[in-house]
Amino acid sequence: MNVDIRRAEPEDVDFLLELMNEDDVVENLSVTRPSDRDGLAAEIERSQAEPQEFGRFVIEVDGKPAGLMGFEVGNRRSRIANLGSLAVHPDFRGQHIADDAARLFQQHLIRDLSYHRLQLEIYGFNERAQRHAERVGFVREGVRRKAYRRHDEWVDGVIYGLVAEDLG
Numbered sequence: 001m002n003v004d005i006r007r008a009e010p011e012d013v014d015f016l017l018e019l020m021n022e023d024d025v026v027e028n029l030s031v032t033r034p035s036d037r038d039g040l041a042a043e044i045e046r047s048q049a050e051p052q053e054f055g056r057f058v059i060e061v062d063g064k065p066a067g068l069m070g071f072e073v074g075n076r077r078s079r080i081a082n083l084g085s086l087a088v089h090p091d092f093r094g095q096h097i098a099d100d101a102a103r104l105f106q107q108h109l110i111r112d113l114s115y116h117r118l119q120l121e122i123y124g125f126n127e128r129a130q131r132h133a134e135r136v137g138f139v140r141e142g143v144r145r146k147a148y149r150r151h152d153e154w155v156d157g158v159i160y161g162l163v164a165e166d167l168g
Contacts, residue, residue: 001061001062001095001097002061002062002063003059003060003061003066003097003100003101003104004059004060004101004104005057005058005059005060005069005101005104005105005108006057006058006060007047007048007051007055007056007057007058008043008044008047008056008057008058008068009044009048009058010041010044010045012044012058012065013037013040013041013044015058015065016040016044016056016058016068017035017036017037017040018089019067019068019087019089020033020034020035020040020068020087021035022087022089022090024090025087028123028126028128028129029084029085029087030084033084033085043056043070044056047070051113052073052113053072053073053076054070054071054072054073055070055071055072056068056069056070056085057069057070057105059088059097059098059101061092061097065089066088066089066091066092066097067086067087067088067089067092067097067098067101068085068086068087069083069085069086069087069098069101069102069105070083070084070085070086071083071084071105071109071118072084074119078116078117079114079115079116079117080115080116080117080118080119081109081113081115081117081118081119082119082120083105083118083119083120084120084121086098086102086129086132096135098132099132099135099136102132102136103136103137106118106136106137106162106167107167110164110167115164116163116164117161117162117163117164118138118161118162118163119141119159119160119161119162120133120138120159120160121144121157121158121159121160122157122158122160123148123150123155123156123157123158124143124155124156124157124158125150125155130158130160133160134160137162137166137167138160138161138162139160139161139162139166140158140159140160141159141160141161142158142159143156143157143158143159144156144157144158144159
C-alpha cells in the first residue's frame, strides 16, 4: 500500500464533497469548515493561488483519493502553520493511512515550505484524533476548557504542537 499526498485540484471537488459530508467527519471537524461545493472549490482555488500560505491536500492510497488534510499560515514571521481538516474516507480507515500521510505532510511543511512550528486543536471528545496526533509526534500542550459550543454543550479544545527539531 503506497500512501502519498498532493495538493487538491478542481477535479477533486466531488470526492471532497462526499468526504466532508460523511457523518463521522461532520461530527469531528470544526463546524466552520466548508462542506458545500462552492466552499470546497474556493478552498482548492486558494490552495493553488497561495501555496505558501494555505493548502488543501488529498491523501492518496495507491493513486486513489482516500482523505484530506490542510493547513493555513498561523504566524508568518514565526513560521507557524495551523493544521486542520484531516479526514479519511470510511473505506480507508483503520489502516493508519492518516499516520503515514501526516508524516509526509509534516515533512512537506517543515522541509519544503520552511515552517518551524505546526499546531492543531482537536475537540476534547475526539479521542481517536488525539491518539493519532500523539502517534505522529505532536506534543499535547494544553487544553482550552469549554471553548467550543457543540451539540448544545461546551466542549474542550486540546492543543498540540510540533516543531522542526522534533523531526530530527
